[in-house]
Amino acid sequence: MALSPEVTETGSVESSSPSSITIASRAHKDFDRVSHPKKSQYATEYFLHSPVGERFFQAPIDVPRKTHTKWQTLAFAFRTLGIVYGDLGTSPLYVYPSIISAETPNEDDYLGILSCIFWTLTLIGVIKYTLIVLWADDHGEGGTFAMYSLICQHTDVGGQTRKISKFSANADSQLSHFHNGLEDKEHSKVREWLERNKCAQEVLLFVVMLGTCMLIGDGILTPAISVLSAIGGIRAEVPSISQNVVVWVSAVVLVVLFCCQSYGTNKVAFLFSPIMATWLLTTPMVGMYNIIIHYPTVFKAFSPAFIYRFFQKNGKQGWHMLGGIVLCITGCEAMFADLGHFNRLSIQLAFSFLVYPSVLLTYAGQTAYLINHPENYLEGFFKMVPEPVFWPMFVVATLAAIVASQGLITATFSVIKQSVALDYFPPVKIVHTSEYSEGQVYSPEVNYGLMVLCLAVVFGFRSATTIGNAFGVAVVCVMIITTCLMAIVMLVIWNTNWLFVSVFFTVFIFVEGCYFSVVITKIPQGGWLPFIISILFTLIMTSWNYGRRKKFEYEMKNKLSKKTLGELLSRIGDHRVPGVCFFYTDIFHGIPPIVKHYVQNVRTLHQVIIFTTVRHIPIKTVLAAERFLVGRIGFTGVYHCVARYGYMDLLSSETTYFLDQVTQCLTKHIGSALDFSDNPDEVGQEDERAREIQMIVNAKAAGAVYVLGRSEFKVDNNTSYLDRIVAGIFYPFLNSICRSPVSSLHIPPANFLELGMYYDLL
Numbered sequence: 061m062a063l064s065p066e067v068t069e070t071g072s073v074e075s076s077s078p079s080s081i082t083i084a085s086r087a088h089k090d091f092d093r094v095s096h097p098k099k100s101q102y103a104t105e106y107f108l109h110s111p112v113g114e115r116f117f118q119a120p121i122d123v124p125r126k127t128h129t130k131w132q133t134l135a136f137a138f139r140t141l142g143i144v145y146g147d148l149g150t151s152p153l154y155v156y157p158s159i160i161s162a163e164t165p166n167e168d169d170y171l172g173i174l175s176c177i178f179w180t181l182t183l184i185g186v187i188k189y190t191l192i193v194l195w196a197d198d199h200g201e202g203g204t205f206a207m208y209s210l211i212c213q214h215t216d217v218g219g220q221t222r223k224i225s226k227f228s229a230n231a232d233s234q235l236s237h238f239h240n241g242l243e244d245k246e247h248s249k250v251r252e253w254l255e256r257n258k259c260a261q262e263v264l265l266f267v268v269m270l271g272t273c274m275l276i277g278d279g280i281l282t283p284a285i286s287v288l289s290a291i292g293g294i295r296a297e298v299p300s301i302s303q304n305v306v307v308w309v310s311a312v313v314l315v316v317l318f319c320c321q322s323y324g325t326n327k328v329a330f331l332f333s334p335i336m337a338t339w340l341l342t343t344p345m346v347g348m349y350n351i352i353i354h355y356p357t358v359f360k361a362f363s364p365a366f367i368y369r370f371f372q373k374n375g376k377q378g379w380h381m382l383g384g385i386v387l388c389i390t391g392c393e394a395m396f397a398d399l400g401h402f403n404r405l406s407i408q409l410a411f412s413f414l415v416y417p418s419v420l421l422t423y424a425g426q427t428a429y430l431i432n433h434p435e436n437y438l439e440g441f442f443k444m445v446p447e448p449v450f451w452p453m454f455v456v457a458t459l460a461a462i463v464a465s466q467g468l469i470t471a472t473f474s475v476i477k478q479s480v481a482l483d484y485f486p487p488v489k490i491v492h493t494s495e496y497s498e499g500q501v502y503s504p505e506v507n508y509g510l511m512v513l514c515l516a517v518v519f520g521f522r523s524a525t526t527i528g529n530a531f532g533v534a535v536v537c538v539m540i541i542t543t544c545l546m547a548i549v550m551l552v553i554w555n556t557n558w559l560f561v562s563v564f565f566t567v568f569i570f571v572e573g574c575y576f577s578v579v580i581t582k583i584p585q586g587g588w589l590p591f592i593i594s595i596l597f598t599l600i601m602t603s604w605n606y607g608r609r610k611k612f613e614y615e616m617k618n619k620l621s622k623k624t625l626g627e628l629l630s631r632i633g634d635h636r637v638p639g640v641c642f643f644y645t646d647i648f649h650g651i652p653p654i655v656k657h658y659v660q661n662v663r664t665l666h667q668v669i670i671f672t673t674v675r676h677i678p679i680k681t682v683l684a685a686e687r688f689l690v691g692r693i694g695f696t697g698v699y700h701c702v703a704r705y706g707y708m709d710l711l712s713s714e715t716t717y718f719l720d721q722v723t724q725c726l727t728k729h730i731g732s733a734l735d736f737s738d739n740p741d742e743v744g745q746e747d748e749r750a751r752e753i754q755m756i757v758n759a760k761a762a763g764a765v766y767v768l769g770r771s772e773f774k775v776d777n778n779t780s781y782l783d784r785i786v787a788g789i790f791y792p793f794l795n796s797i798c799r800s801p802v803s804s805l806h807i808p809p810a811n812f813l814e815l816g817m818y819y820d821l822l
Contacts, residue, residue, distance in 0.1 A: 122386050134409070134513075137404045139329035142328065142331070150464040154289040158383070158384035158532075167434075168369060172361075175370065178423075190395070190407075192564070197399055204538075205268060210265070217254060273601070276475065282467070295439075339463075342415055343418060348421060351425050384533055398474065426444055486604050540572050599790070612647065624656070626695065642766045645673055648702060668699070668759040670755055686704070688701060696752065731753060766808075768805075
């Protein structure tokens with residue numbers, strides 16, 4: 061079978077057309093001029109030493125890095141305020157109320173708390189995320205799955221759940237957006253150990269799934285705690301308002317917030333960024349006012365000596381207070397998870413020059429006020445606001461709290477999109493909301509699912525303080541997982557000096573471990589919620605992935621031989637239906653068993669049969685010019701096509717787009733074999749190949765049908781217990797409620813045919 065992406069006469073790949081090959085004798089001579097010498101050397105050698113039917117012609121595209129002008133970057137930085145930094149910027153609303161103390165804190169306690177907040181924000185916000193983690197992106201995409209994708213591209217780690225041939229793996233490495241780790245001069249011992257240890261690979265995958273699920277938990281808890289904290293602030297001025305009113309008003313605000321998501325990141329940022337900018341500019345003014353009036357020397361708390369005194373004085377009670385202090389870094393994880401919606405520099409600029417100093421001044425002002433009014437720490441923010449500006453600040457705080465929810469909601473859309481694309485989550489509808497930024501996505505099912513769960517949290521907990529107990533657990537778990545993945549990236553991909561990696565890992569695991577040791581004790585007070593959410597979503601992800609793997613293994617075990625296919629074709633004879641038939645299958649090479657099942661029921665086959673595998677590769681995107689690999693299977697009118705997509709790509713078989721691209725790729729591939737100078741026998745078959753091309757053109761004109769199998773796993777008492785639970789119960793349930801292939805693959809409904817088939821797991 062031959063697989064061949066697009067190469068033009070000059071040997072360069074053009075993105076305007078789907079996939080083509082012209083004169084190979086000229087194409088291979090130009091491989092030496094491409095920008096990736098090792099890849100071109102591989103392609104040339106493969107060309108010279110492979111049979112004509114198995115040659116792979118691929119000149120990697122020298123993809124220029126996308127750059128932005130300084131004004132575009134500043135505009136992006138402004139937009140990040142409304143999308144990324146809402147949660148982090150509004151954390152002063154609920155940090156002090158969440159700090160539980162057996163007795164009212166005094167001056168030394170407040171200075172120690174401020175010192176902890178300052179160093180936590182500096183270490184985790186500035187050093188870890190801004191200076192280090194944001195550089196571990198996958199072509200501009202962030203998040204735990206993006207880091208896992210990066211590791212898979214540079215190592216022989218089981219990033220793909222389905223085994224592929226060495227040839228297909230080499231073909232993937234030619235992709236322009238693929239980080240080819242095979243080109244590294246030296247392999248670290250950690251990489252070699254990770255590649256050998258299958259158990260470690262499974263643990264790594266589980267940790268990535270857990271981090272993703274914890275981030276989804278953040279997306280549920282963040283809107284609840286932010287809006288409840290802001291709406292609850294009205295009780296500081298009007299104590300007669302009951303908590304029931306606060307809860308119901310918060311619920312209405314949340315419904316409006318989630319209904320706005322369908323407008324897309326750009327429009328939401330256009331609305332929310334001015335609100336957040338107003339908040340970040342006005343709150344430090346209030347903070348400076350309180351510093352000047354109440355405690356001008358409050359900045360002395362930035363000395364780490366006050367942390368030592370704080371724990372020396374309070375001991376175990378001080379350790380318990382960390383459970384509330386940790387909320388000052390909520391939203392830092394959104395800086396990385398939302399990276400695909402903006403760019404690295406814009407996120408760094410916004411945090412370093414506005415968010416970070418603004419939040420610190422606000423905390424310093426709160427601390428200065430509370431030192432003189434220690435009894436008000438449960439309502440510290442609104443109590444410190446001067447009376448003449450209370451209501452304007454309340455309105456700004458309420459609007460900012462609504463904005464605060466946006467960062468994790470947007471991040472949830474991104475990680476779900478990545479999970480679906482890599483076959484770790486059931487298909488959901490994904491809408492790209494911007495024609496200029498491929499990372500800006502929206503999912504209606506995910507959006508309204510988050511809304512329902514968020515409302516359940518609001519009505520169930522009814523208090524921002526109680527939700528804070530659950531919120532802290534999710535935040536710290538995501539950060540610890542990010543630290544572990546970051547250490548692997550440093551060792552395996554960046555080849556960072558082990559001493560620097562040791563310092564990085566030790567410092568941040570110690571800091572985050574201290575916070576984790578506290579929040580884990582809050583499980584009975586609400587900390588159980590993120591674990592339940594994570595267990596639920598991890599179960600969904602593992603069950604779906606397990607079922608997909610079982611289906612693939614069954615198809616590989618029961619795939620048809622060429623002899624069997626020949627018998628089916630000879631039985632049908634010349635009674636072939638005009639048109640093109642796409643048989644979708646999970647296997648990359650061979651003939652899926654559904655073909656025999658189809659012939660037994662339909663009694664015929666189409667004039668052109670294309671066994672199509674939609675393959676999701678753990679990279680951000682596959683260029684249109686590199687998307688398709690096609691080849692013959694051995695019989696007239698029978699072909700195989702592998703359509704490759706990155707996790708940010710959108711599948712489209714609507715109208716004739718998919719049909720046009722695949723048939724164009726096939727005809728040009730067949731035509732390319734006419735001019736091979738090293739195989740005169742091929743040249744002699746020019747008329748036959750011309751007839752074959754005409755047959756494909758005629759079949760395309762007759763239309764296409766898309767055939768998919770709906771698998772039902774056959775299990776009984778002899779099947780393993782795991783298969784009976786996962787493949788017999790969980791996977792079928794998920795398969796029945798998720799989007800149909802017509803929606804997920806964007807297949808025209810009028811041309812779709814679904815064929816039921818039992819998969820025996822015995």
